[in-house]
Each structure stands twice: as C-alpha cells, then as structure tokens.
C-alpha cells in the first residue's frame with residue numbers, strides 16, 4: 001500500500017494555485033453530464049449483483065456518488081468491497097476518521113481476489129489519512145492529479161466526506177464554498193481520468209416525512225452529488241436457509257439522473273455484502 005504524501009505536486013497545478021483567476025478557470029467549469037454521455041460511460045462494480053442491478057451496472061465513471069446512512073449500516077463495508085474487487089486498475093482510499101481497516105480489507109480480498117494475485121492487488125490501493133478540510137482540498141488539488149498522471153486508478157473513495165467539515169463549524173458560508181470546490185475538483189478528476197468518485201457521508205439528527213435520517217452537509221453538498229444511495233439497518237430477521245436470526249439492512253437508490261429509485265435488502269458476512 002502506498003502513502004500519497006510521497007507524491008509531489010505537478011508544476012502546472014502549483015502555477016494555477018498562485019493565480020486565483022486561472023485556478024477558477026481550470027477547476028470551476030466542469031463539463032455538463034448529459035444522459036447520452038452517461039450511457040457510454042463504464043461502471044465500477046460493487047461486488048454485489050443486487051446493487052449493480054439497481055445501479056444499472058455499478059457506480060458510473062465520471063461521476064461523484066454518495067453513500068450515506070446511520071452508524072453500522074455497512075457504508076465502509078461497501079466501499080471496501082468496491083476497492084477489493086477493482087482487479088485491473090488501482091484505487092485511492094482517503095480515510096478522514098479511523099485508520100484504514102486493513103484486516104477487513106484483507107478478509108474481503110481473500111473472497112474477491114484469487115490467492116496468486118493477492119499481494120499484487122494490495123500494491124494497487126493508495127491510502128491517505130486526512131482529518132482537516134484544507135488538507136483534503138490540497139490533496140485533491142495537488143497530490144491526486146500527480147498520482148493519476150502516473151498510475152491508472154478506477155475509483156477514488158473518501159471515507160467520510162463529512163468528518164473534516166463537521167469539526168468546529170462556525171462559518172457555514174466558508175464551509176459551503178470549500179465543499180463546492182472539493183466536489184467540483186473531484187468531478188473534474190473523475191471525468192479527466194475516467195474514474196468513479198464514491199464518498200461516504202454521515203447523517204444528521206433530522207428525519208424526512210418517511211422517518212428516514214437525512215444526509216449531513218446540507219444543500220450546498222447535495223447539489224454536487226450525481227448519485228445518492230442510502231444504507232439502512234432494518235433489524236433482525238429469520239434467515240429461511242439456516243433458521244438463524246440475521247441482521248438485515250437495506251440499500252436504497254435515493255436519486256440518480258438516469259435511474260429509477262429502487263431498493264433491496266442485504267446482509268453482511270465475512271465474504272462481504274449479499275442481497276437477500
């Protein structure tokens with residue numbers, strides 16, 4: 001596994017940072033995502049057939065997807081599984097809360113990757129640990145483009161996007177501006193390098209009319225997200241196969257420009273996520 005901190009900024013990005021106007025011209029004009037364009041794009045599989053079916057093949061390359069849900073709903077499990085089954089190209093995993101869960105990732109690799117390519121695959125995941133919003137922005141502005149010029153990567157995961165922006169928020173306008181810049185930078189990267197960006201978001205203490213928890217970071221962030229999925233804990237249900245109680249969860253596609261709102265139930269075991 002490779003630490004992103006060792007990667008130096010590219011010359012052109014350093015120039016753009018010194019000139020605010022040029023910087024805005026380069027990074028704040030993302031291409032418009034049309035339905036025709038989406039149709040041609042590749043998908044990053046989730047490693048779970050039921051989820052891929054709802055997402056019409058997986059998370060789309062060139063877009064920014066969000067997975068949100070309460071604690072223990074399985075958000076980290078899902079993104080680890082996505083990183084574990086990206087066999088051909090690498091993945092970038094940015095942790096903003098806990099350390100990267102190596103044990104869980106290795107457990108998933110054993111199920112998704114053949115033993116012979118196990119160590120080779122471990123070399124293809126680039127891990128960064130960032131806790132401050134400014135550090136996250138600087139990583140996305142500078143280190144990610146540098147790395148992506150050198151390595152083929154198919155997915156960037158941020159676990160979670162909320163943590164660096166939830167500490168000591170006093171200036172909400174400034175936070176909204178930072179989130180907007182971050183979102184646009186990530187979408188530009190997704191389109192330029194042909195990869196999918198998947199971020200985990202936490203929930204607020206508010207509920208919608210159906211008693212579902214709401215994602216944090218507000219409207220400023222919601223407007224940037226292309227696909228939004230929710231994971232939900234449903235509680236214990238009897239498994240008809242072995243008559244034991246299993247912890248059932250639900251995957252819900254909340255919105256996507258070209259997809260219907262659908263949902264499915266799933267469980268988590270050592271091999272990962274399975275729809276039921």
Ligand SMILES: Nc1ncnc2c1ncn2[C@@H]1O[C@H](COP(=O)(O)OP(=O)(O)OP(=O)(O)O)[C@@H](O)[C@H]1O
Pocket residue numbers: 069070071072073074075076077078104247268269270271
């Ligand atoms: N190997 C495993 N076998 C069975 N269940 C597992 C396994 N690994 C994880 N789980 C289940 O997944 C749940 C945790 O999922 P995960 O950490 O992905 O949740 P999360 O939504 O990311 O939570 P948080 O927001 O607190 O990080 C655990 O409560 C556990 O029930």
